[in-house]
Amino acid sequence: MINLKQxxxxxxxxxxxxxxTGEAVRTPVWFIESNGEFLFNTEETSAKVKRIRRNPAVKIAPCDMRGELKGEFISGTARFLSPEETASAKKIYANKYGLMGKLFELMGNSRKSARVFLSVKPDEGIG
Incomplete structure (x- = not known):
């Protein structure tokens, strides 16, 4: 059983x-939890999106803004959200991150690259 309370x-x-090459790359991201999945957004042209398209196996762990771990990694599988799921995720994101989330979204909208939402579903039983 994995511990999602962390x-x-x-x-x-x-x-x-x-x-x-199999080399791991860690990136801190804002996230939300929805129905046992962990959602985050990033630029569509980011290196992490390219890596996930090639290999959807990922690991996630709670961390601080600099990426210093605050818990244990759990294995999961990443997928891209549908437009309907993305609309729902944006609302949950806005509730969690408030004004900072809205400012971040506005800044993202002014960039050339679109943003995409991804989900990570833990591979093991939830505890």
Whole structure:
């Protein structure tokens, strides 16, 4: 059983993705939890999106804004959200991150690259 309680009241999680060589790359991201899945958004052209498209196996752990771990990694599988799921995720995101989340979204909208939402579903039983 995996412990998802470690993510409660956390602002950031570290998403570990993998290069073609198998080398792990960790990135801290804002996240929300919805129905046992962990959702985050990023630029569509980011390296982590390219790595996830190639290999959806990831690990996640709670962390601080600099990526310093605050818990244990759990394995999961990443997927891209549908437009309907993205609309729902944006509302939950706005509730969790408030004004900072809205400012971040506005800044993201002014960039050339679109943002995408991804979900990480833990691979093991939830505890």
């Amino acid at each position: 993510f409660e009241k956390q602002q950031y999680m570290s998403v570990e993705t993998y290069r073609k």
